[in-house]
Amino acid sequence: MSVVVIGLSHRSAPVELRERFAFAGEKIPGALAALRASGLASECAILSTCNRVEIYAVTPLTAAAAFAELKKFLIAHQAYDGALGDELYSFAEPHSLHHLFKVASGLDSMVIGETEIFGQLKSAYELALAHQHTGARLNKAFQRAFNVAKHLRTATNIQRGSVSVMSAAVELAEKIFTALSEHEVLVIGAGETSEKTARALQSRGVKKITVTNRSPERAAALATELGGRAVPFEHWPDEFERIDIAISSTAAPQPILDRATLEPLMKRRKHRPLLLIDIAVPRDIDPAVSTLDNVYLYNVDDLQSIADDYLNLRKEEVARCEKIIAEKVAALLSANKFSRNAERTQD
Amino acid sequence: MAWFTDRHCFLLAVTFYGLSTLYSVFLWRKGFRRDEWVNYFLLAAGVALHTLAMFKRGLTLHSCPINNLYEATTFLLWTLGLACLIYSLLPRFKFLAAFTAPVLFTIGIFALMPSLDPPHGLKPEFSDALRSLHAATILQAYGAFGLAAVAAAMFLMQQHDLKLHKLRALLSLLPSMQRLELITFRLVAVGFVLLTIGLVAGWQLPRPEGKPYFFDTKVLWSALLWFIYLESLVAYKKFGRTSRRFAIGIIATFIFLLLTFWITNLYSGLHN
Numbered sequence: 001m002s003v004v005v006i007g008l009s010h011r012s013a014p015v016e017l018r019e020r021f022a023f024a025g026e027k028i029p030g031a032l033a034a035l036r037a038s039g040l041a042s043e044c045a046i047l048s049t050c051n052r053v054e055i056y057a058v059t060p061l062t063a064a065a066a067f068a069e070l071k072k073f074l075i076a077h078q079a080y081d082g083a084l085g086d087e088l089y090s091f092a093e094p095h096s097l098h099h100l101f102k103v104a105s106g107l108d109s110m111v112i113g114e115t116e117i118f119g120q121l122k123s124a125y126e127l128a129l130a131h132q133h134t135g136a137r138l139n140k141a142f143q144r145a146f147n148v149a150k151h152l153r154t155a156t157n158i159q160r161g162s163v164s165v166m167s168a169a170v171e172l173a174e175k176i177f178t179a180l181s182e183h184e185v186l187v188i189g190a191g192e193t194s195e196k197t198a199r200a201l202q203s204r205g206v207k208k209i210t211v212t213n214r215s216p217e218r219a220a221a222l223a224t225e226l227g228g229r230a231v232p233f234e235h236w237p238d239e240f241e242r243i244d245i246a247i248s249s250t251a252a253p254q255p256i257l258d259r260a261t262l263e264p265l266m267k268r269r270k271h272r273p274l275l276l277i278d279i280a281v282p283r284d285i286d287p288a289v290s291t292l293d294n295v296y297l298y299n300v301d302d303l304q305s306i307a308d309d310y311l312n313l314r315k316e317e318v319a320r321c322e323k324i325i326a327e328k329v330a331a332l333l334s335a336n337k338f339s340r341n342a343e344r345t346q347d
Numbered sequence: 348m349a350w351f352t353d354r355h356c357f358l359l360a361v362t363f364y365g366l367s368t369l370y371s372v373f374l375w376r377k378g379f380r381r382d383e384w385v386n387y388f389l390l391a392a393g394v395a396l397h398t399l400a401m402f403k404r405g406l407t408l409h410s411c412p413i414n415n416l417y418e419a420t421t422f423l424l425w426t427l428g429l430a431c432l433i434y435s436l437l438p439r440f441k442f443l444a445a446f447t448a449p450v451l452f453t454i455g456i457f458a459l460m461p462s463l464d465p466p467h468g469l470k471p472e473f474s475d476a477l478r479s480l481h482a483a484t485i486l487q488a489y490g491a492f493g494l495a496a497v498a499a500a501m502f503l504m505q506q507h508d509l510k511l512h513k514l515r516a517l518l519s520l521l522p523s524m525q526r527l528e529l530i531t532f533r534l535v536a537v538g539f540v541l542l543t544i545g546l547v548a549g550w551q552l553p554r555p556e557g558k559p560y561f562f563d564t565k566v567l568w569s570a571l572l573w574f575i576y577l578e579s580l581v582a583y584k585k586f587g588r589t590s591r592r593f594a595i596g597i598i599a600t601f602i603f604l605l606l607t608f609w610i611t612n613l614y615s616g617l618h619n
Contacts (some may be wrong), residue, residue, distance in 0.1 A: 172509070175517060176520075177524075178526045268615065271590065273590070294589055298512065
């Protein structure tokens with residue numbers, strides 16, 4: 001009896017193929033029951049997300065036989081009739097455990113170190129557990145995988161930092177202001193990116209949002225969606241006395257805010273710190289404003305550069321994480337408890 | 348153990364400050380990324396030994412040990428070290444120790460110069476409660492100003508990194524700019540109140556015939572500091588002085604304080 005995994009992910013298959021093999025949440029218990037009824041697996045769990053579909057199984061068959069049978073099961077169950085090359089990957093112990101630990105830690109994710117997969121894997125495991133499709137072996141493997149993921153999160157920089165423009169903007173705001181809930185945000189231009197950035201700030205505590213746009217209707221609509229208020233476009237400079245963060249993304253061909261305009265506004269603000277996030281192209285804010293004291297200006301390239309740097313930092317950590325994972329897998333297997341305990345429980 | 352005097356104890360404390368300074372260099376190079384306690388405990392060991400040194404000296408004198416330049420300097424450093432340990436317990440303020448340790452180490456080395464600690468007998472003349480209050484509050488005020496300068500230095504470093512879009516600003520586990528600014532202001536305000544109390548207490552002290560209080564070098568110097576800190580607080584709070592200028596002013600004033608503290612003492616009729 002050993003743990004095997006078969007599946008396809010963003011690394012091996014395009015989205016068109018992944019969606020053909022994806023399992024709807026409510027169909028998973030049925031698929032697990034069918035898999036066990038076939039005698040292919042004594043324990044099993046299915047992970048199905050937008051980036052991967054994987055079957056984890058404890059099988060009495062040899063690895064080669066198990067892979068062939070699991071592939072047939074997957075194709076038949078999902079009624080797939082197309083051609084299939086090497087999009088499907090399969091691992092036997094110890095590589096299957098290594099893969100499981102990597103997936104749990106976000107090392108195999110599209111955005112390295114992302115944490116969403118941890119929750120998705122946990123849900124997949126809990127679903128299998130709730131329907132009694134797991135046993136001692138899979139329980140131990142999954143629980144150890146969750147522990148390893150938590151350990152890597154604290155012991156390495158694999159999940160450190162923001163890897164998207166929006167989250168980089170939020171992190172910047174948190175480096176300047178102590179409590180975001182006490183600060184007001186002005187959204188200049190009701191574009192999609194500024195809306196996402198405003199929402200990201202809201203998720204970290206921002207309560208007051210003011211929206212302005214050349215089209216008052218769009219400003220009002222976005223303000224309603226964000227639970228804020230709309231102000232006429234010609235009046236946005238008046239808001240600078242109250243706000244502390246401004247997100248600008250208008251389609252203006254020239255900068256709408258320059259040093260000469262901002263300097264007197266900063267005096268009226270009594271030089272309170274001001275974070276300006278300019279995500280417009282061409283830029284809305286003249287770079288010269290950053291020479292003013294207490295003004296922090298970041299444009300879309302700056303934010304992207306932060307996100308890229310973080311991603312590189314995470315990539316540098318991958319080797320360290322792989323080493324830790326290898327040690328943890330070896331510890332799990334070499335103690336021999338993994339196999340013996342599992343088999344004893346099965347008896 | 349009779350040979351082990353309070354000065355040996357202080358020497359050991361300075362050694363720990365030195366170790367903490369060395370470790371701080373490592374933390375600076377790493378960009379303050381890891382939340383850890385090593386530097387805090389090194390500094391805590393230094394402060395503990397420092398406390399023991401002052402306690403031993405106090406026991407010998409049967410009074411608060413602030414009677415010559417060595418004692419005054421060690422008291423100032425002790426206040427700074429202790430305040431740093433307390434403030435370091437605030438969320439994200441653990442790295443305060445990395446900024447404070449170099450100050451404690453360099454001034455600690457200076458304080459160890461034998462000429463700063465002339466023998467003054469077992470019972471110094473100036474050992475009554477009011478004099479102790481005067482000296483202790485003023486030195487505590489300097490400690491608060493010192494810690495304010497440290498927080499201001501952290502603020503300027505963060506501001507520089509954020510302005511220049513350095514990733515280090517985001518990676519470091521330093522407090523937010525706003526928090527550093529607030530802590531700096533509060534420490535200066537506390538120091539100012541203590542300095543005021545100390546100066547008023549000094550005014551009440553009996554003086555030798557013909558020596559007016561406000562014509563003494565040290566008193567004039569202290570009054571100058573009092574005005575500088577008052578101006579900084581008022582300009583920052585009431586007249587919109589930028590946080591950067593406020594921080595630079597606080598650091599510059601503390602450097603001035605450190606550089607002139609000993610000289611003005613030497614030229615002071617009331618303090619010699």
